[in-house]
Amino acid sequence: MITEKIDGVSVSTQANVYFDGKCVSHSITFPDGTRKSVGVVLPATLTFNTGAPEIMECVAGSCEYRLAGSDTWHTSKAGDRFNVPGQSSFDIRVTEAYHYICHFG
């Protein structure tokens, strides 16, 4: 099931721009204080570092990802999720735009 919208949230108006714009996200905050972000990775191969653990949920497009310490690339498509440990990193390869929700913690 694909999460097309998220209701009842506060959205930060200033975008988060990473890697010269290859990744752009907006932060959202739920009434209970939970924070997530909605974003897009444009065609590129990038490495993201994590602070908190993250769950990456694909809502459109697709990517390939490889977790730190692994040699294996996996595909993630709309409706799929993958988990990234905290204080770690992952590589991501995108050939069509990868639209995501990032859940923290």
Add this chain to the structure above:
Amino acid sequence: MITEKIDGVSVSTQANVYFDGKCVSHSITFPDGTRKSVGVVLPATLTFNTGAPEIMECVAGSCEYRLAGSDTWHTSKAGDRFNVPGQSSFDIRVTEAYHYICHFG
């Protein structure tokens, strides 16, 4: 006054990607059905066409813009707004990221 966040809205999780990613926005919907978008224009010179009239509100960074039929470039900075007629266009020049809220209607 700068609008740093917008509360109590529904956010569309899939981004709107224009001009190969030089402009990325997310659509938001208010409880009364009003739609706006929050987005960013990265360094570039672009021409945007309007359907409905738009009010562009800068929340961070800056741009220069020129409305259709005008020779004059104006600067818009954080806290500033400019109006664009419907069924028209405007040119925008960005040298640092221009973060905006687009109000329609």
